[in-house]
Amino acid sequence: MPTDLSRRGLLRLGALSTMALAGTESLISQATPAAPASGAVYLNLNENAFGPSPRVQPAIQQALSQLNRYATADLAAQFTQQVAAYENVSPDQVILGEILGGLGLHLSSTGGPGGEFLYSTPGYLALIDAAAQLGGVGVPVPLNAAGANDLPALQERIGPKTRAVYLINPHNPTGVLNEASAFQSFLRNASQRAPVIVDEAYLEYSTDFRTRSAVTLVREGANVLVFRTFDKIHGLAGLPIGYTLGPKALIATLKQQGLEDAEGLGRLNLAAASAALADPDHIPRVRSTVAAERETWNGVLRDLRLKHTPSAANFVFFDAGRPHDEVAGSMRQQGVVVARAFPPYSTWVRITIGTPQQNAAAQQALRRALA
Structure with missing residues (x-):
């Protein structure tokens, strides 16, 4: 944001x-x-x-000399290239910012009010709450007995009104990871019926996060979006910034709607995140x-x-x-x-x-x- x-x-x-x-x-x-x-x-x-x-503190000190200047599109583009290289995706599959709220607004506005947004409950509701502002209907699906996303139950609830599925993996507040192969299989199947947003805010605390990440499906061109934030393991909660990876057409639409605004991202935030990602x-x-x-x-x-x-x-x-x-x-x-x-x-x-x-x-x- x-x-x-x-x-x-x-x-x-x-x-x-x-x-x-x-x-x-x-x-x-x-x-x-x-x-x-x-x-x-x-x-x-x-x-x-x-x-x-x-590496973050020196980067911030250097950026302080230009604190009177807005962040520029060139700075954002440079960081986009860095993220794309880190994630092994095309730059046009990357949008900067903590955009879950804006993404919810966009998906809810597409097709008019009444679209359903599936999510695991309890959970983090920024996207669901934003969708509700334009008539989106949150459809809570309880976690399974282990505290993980209940994939069979979620699959069963996907229907013609489903506008998107939003999942956190590992989940918050339970911290439980879905089994990797089952999760990937669910994403492939579900994304053929509706966009699936996977919030991986905590996934990098897992040693095998790269093989578990849903970015694999983004690279394949599936209708899957992956959200990451620098607020957690990167330790930048005081200078919040994140990014989302997804299908090229949707990312382009979100950018056209102004969800990635270089000035709004902030010069210090970009400098800090770039230094963090480079370590x-x-x-x-x-x-x-x-x-x-x-x-x-x-x-x-x-x-x-x-x-x-x-x-x-x-x-x-x-x-x-x-x-x-x-x-x-x-x-x-x-x-x-x-x-x-x-x-x-x-x-x-x-x-x-x-x-x-x-x-x-x-x-x-x-x-x-x-x-």
Whole structure:
């Protein structure tokens, strides 16, 4: 979505300047705490506690010298070429920006009101909510017993009114990945009947994300779109930017409608994202560090005998055995903020994986909340 520096907070740049990371140990020791001056630990928005690539801060410093200038179409085109090379797709299959809302508006306006948008529930609803503004009808399909997208149920619900299918993989809030071959098969079949949007915001936390990614089908020309964001594993939530990969004709239409606006993308956002994408070593470091902390969390959950999902993302999701608000309220009183409730999982809690110190504080708060 369009951003500007005044709205997103120039003061965050000071935090970025501390991120000179060289390995797992420095990731842990130099991570900027995701907490305000009050001292609270915020583990509710799935931010990357370990920060961006060390290449980002110099890129931002260089871009600051032109802070009085709008980002240009040339800058956007250069970054598009970089993304296309990274994803092994044609540049005309790439549109920049966090466009899920705009995509929902476009798909809902095509064919008039009443189009149906299938999605897994509970989930992230930016696209669904946007479609509803122009008469789109959200069709929620519950997750399966494992907490993954229920592919057979979704396939059964696709019909003549289906305008699009929106899936998150791994899913949020459960963190569960669909089995790779079954997911690819579903995408091939479903995309012959309606566009399928796959939100892969957390997929890069998986070691085999490249083989799992739905980008494979984009390269084949299927009616599939893949959304990625730099807000998560790349650690750029303070300078939000993403991109979508999809069919050439649809990408061209979206650009004609103004969904990719260079000025709105922001000069600093483009500079930061370009530097992040150019670092081949940072993501593996973050991934391995988060995986180790996630396993520590799983050990605590096993020790507490709490049912939890096999999350492949940077958060854990577990059944606390009592109302969510009771557990979250107790933890908040202890200075730890966790995610909102996700009905109908009324006793389940999602906690973002933070630094070891933050996780230890959250684990202690959880134990006290359940005592």
